[in-house]
Amino acid sequence: MPRAGxxxxxxxxxxxxxxxxxxxxxxxxxxxxxxxxxxDASLYAHVRGLEDxxxxxxxxxxxxxxxxxxxATAGRAGRDALVAFANAWRRYAHDHPGRYTATQIPTxxxxxLLALAPGPRRAVELTYxxxxxxxxxxxxxxxxxxxxxxxxxxxxxxxxxxGFAHARPAEESWVRGLDALHTLLEHWPAxxxxxxx
Amino acid sequence: MPRAGxxxxxxxxxxxxxxxxxxxxxxxxxxxxxxxxxxDASLYAHVRGLEDxxxxxxxxxxxxxxxxxxxATAGRAGRDALVAFANAWRRYAHDHPGRYTATQIPTxxxxxLLALAPGPRRAVELTYxxxxxxxxxxxxxxxxxxxxxxxxxxxxxxxxxxGFAHARPAEESWVRGLDALHTLLEHWPAxxxxxxx
DNA sequence: GGGGGAGCCTATAGATCCTAGGAAAGGTGG
DNA sequence: CCACCTTTCCTAGGATCTATAGGCTCCCCC
Numbered sequence: 001m002p003r004a005g006x007x008x009x010x011x012x013x014x015x016x017x018x019x020x021x022x023x024x025x026x027x028x029x030x031x032x033x034x035x036x037x038x039x040d041a042s043l044y045a046h047v048r049g050l051e052d053x054x055x056x057x058x059x060x061x062x063x064x065x066x067x068x069x070x071x072a073t074a075g076r077a078g079r080d081a082l083v084a085f086a087n088a089w090r091r092y093a094h095d096h097p098g099r100y101t102a103t104q105i106p107t108x109x110x111x112x113l114l115a116l117a118p119g120p121r122r123a124v125e126l127t128y129x130x131x132x133x134x135x136x137x138x139x140x141x142x143x144x145x146x147x148x149x150x151x152x153x154x155x156x157x158x159x160x161x162x163g164f165a166h167a168r169p170a171e172e173s174w175v176r177g178l179d180a181l182h183t184l185l186e187h188w189p190a191x192x193x194x195x196x197x
Numbered sequence: 198m199p200r201a202g203x204x205x206x207x208x209x210x211x212x213x214x215x216x217x218x219x220x221x222x223x224x225x226x227x228x229x230x231x232x233x234x235x236x237d238a239s240l241y242a243h244v245r246g247l248e249d250x251x252x253x254x255x256x257x258x259x260x261x262x263x264x265x266x267x268x269a270t271a272g273r274a275g276r277d278a279l280v281a282f283a284n285a286w287r288r289y290a291h292d293h294p295g296r297y298t299a300t301q302i303p304t305x306x307x308x309x310l311l312a313l314a315p316g317p318r319r320a321v322e323l324t325y326x327x328x329x330x331x332x333x334x335x336x337x338x339x340x341x342x343x344x345x346x347x348x349x350x351x352x353x354x355x356x357x358x359x360g361f362a363h364a365r366p367a368e369e370s371w372v373r374g375l376d377a378l379h380t381l382l383e384h385w386p387a388x389x390x391x392x393x394x
Numbered sequence: 395g396g397g398g399g400a401g402c403c404t405a406t407a408g409a410t411c412c413t414a415g416g417a418a419a420g421g422t423g424g
Numbered sequence: 425c426c427a428c429c430t431t432t433c434c435t436a437g438g439a440t441c442t443a444t445a446g447g448c449t450c451c452c453c454c
Contacts, residue, residue: 006401025222030441042402044443104301104358142365143373146352149360150374151344154351161301163346168339172393176340177347179386189380196369203432227410239433241412 006038008046012056019057019098027054027098048110054102055109061099062119065092069126079182081130086152086178093156100156134185139197144185151181203235205243209253216254216295224251224295245307251299252306258296259316262289266323276379278327283349283375290353301354331382336394341382348378 014035019027029050033040047053065088072088073081093100114120127145136144155174164170191197211232216224226247230237244250262285269285270278290297311317324342333341352371361367388394 028441029443039403040441041404041443041445045401050442104354139365139369140373143370143377146355146361146367146370147348147374147377150351150355151348152351153355154347154349155343157301157354158343158347158350164343168336169393170343172336173340173343175393176337176388177344179389179392180340180344180381183384183386184377184381187380187384189376191373192376195376196366196372225410226412236434237410238412238414238435242432247411 006036006042006046008056011036011043011046012053012060015053016057016060016096016099016102019102020096021098024054024057024098024101027057029053052110054105055113057099058102058105058109059113059117059119061092061096061103062123063117064096064099064119065089065103066119066123066126068092069123073126073130078133081133082182082185083178085126085130086174086181089152090156090174093160097160100160104157131185134188136185136188140188144188148181148185151177203233203239203243205253208233208240208243209250209257212250213254213257213293213296213299216299217293218295221251221254221295221298224254226250249307251302252310254296255299255302255306256310256314256316258289258293258300259320260314261293261296261316262286262300263316263320263323265289266320270323270327275330278330279379279382280375282323282327283371283378286349287353287371290357294357297353298357328382331385333382333385337385341385345378345382348374 011032015027015032018031018035022031029040029043032053033043036043043053047056068091069085069088072084076084124145127149128141131141131144131148134144155177158164159170164173208229212224212229215228215232219228226237226240229250230240233240240250244253265288266282266285269281273281321342324346325338328338328341328345331341352374355361356367361370
């Protein structure tokens with residue numbers, strides 16, 4: 001009997017594809033095994049279990065998303081870079097909804113696996129280096145990075161959940177939101193009295 | 198044998214409590230039944246199934262969150278109202294993590310049930326009426342509402358997923374983020390050429 | 395070509411979702 | 425006060441899923 005050529009990466013990829021097609025929480029060991037033409041017990045040789053698989057999908061998604069953002073922002077600066085960054089983020093979420101939702105799992109990903117994945121760390125670096133163009137000093141820079149990530153993730157997440165239904169097209173609010181974000185970063189407010197240092 | 202006194206609302210509440218304790222995706226029909234001292238088959242008389250239960254938990258959470266926000270913002274205006282609104286949102290997410298994640302499900306909630314729940318509609322009204330203090334005209338007002346919701350949800354969501362680990366306390370970034378949001382709303386940028394109407 | 399390890403299998407146990415049909419509790423009308 | 429009927433909850437059971445244990449066979453490497 002010919003071997004299916006399984007691998008942790010191939011199992012993860014099959015799970016990711018399935019997640020995009022039917023939603024992350026319909027990704028099951030049995031379904032992934034069916035898609036690979038294999039019995040479900042065979043998967044456990046490559047992946048610790050369902051939790052582990054979901055964590056691996058999340059890391060795959062983080063890596064892919066980071067790569068897209070890096071490509072989109074390469075050679076750009078300032079406002080152009082910001083828009084390219086944000087659009088790449090949103091487009092990834094649209095293209096891979098299942099993978100994207102995997103990145104939201106508050107689950108404790110296998111730390112050893114996480115240490116190997118370049119995506120998350122690289123994403124932080126990209127964000128910081130892009131925002132450095134706005135001449136913010138710490139700790140404002142960190143706060144701005146977090147604000148931007150919150151806004152992008154929040155928008156994409158609400159959009160996917162149907163939070164912007166039956167009204168002005170989400171696309172237009174997105175464009176205007178990026179305007180607003182850019183303006184905000186250029187005029188980041190000084191600390192008010194009573195604010196944390 | 199004494200009756201347990203089940204009801205769709207009681208089942209939903211038990212599910213919500215369980216979600217806060219063990220996480221939304223460990224909320225199972227069997228677990229809810231155990232908590233209520235009942236066999237799992239009994240639940241199906243009150244709730245259509247697991248999907249339906251999750252939708253009901255989401256609506257419960259939306260209602261509760263809206264009530265908290267309404268109470269927090271009552272009698273306040275401008276910056277005070279904004280901060281109270283945001284803090285009530287975040288505090289609800291902290292107090293009820295399982296319920297809060299239920300609100301994120303892109304799931305199609307039973308439309309008939311959704312029509313009865315006052316929470317989601319009321320939340321939109323509250324947000325609009327609060328932001329009206331910033332003198333924005335449509336469509337900017339809608340865009341601002343969406344930006345604010347994105348930022349609040351995104352921050353809370355990333356925070357819960359451990360996205361702000363090992364660095365500046367999330368609390369401080371939150372306070373500064375609200376400063377920034379307030380400033381942004383007061384100086385909402387005009388449309389640039391090429392922006393959507 | 396002959397180990398030996400890896401890859402995939404069968405078999406099995408336990409948990410879950412959900413349906414079908416039955417028994418009993420509690421209100422209602424005579 | 426009793427019979428009825430609706431509602432509530434139960435037992436029984438099928439289908440699907442996660443996960444483990446152990447066996448067979450393919451394929452690489454010496």
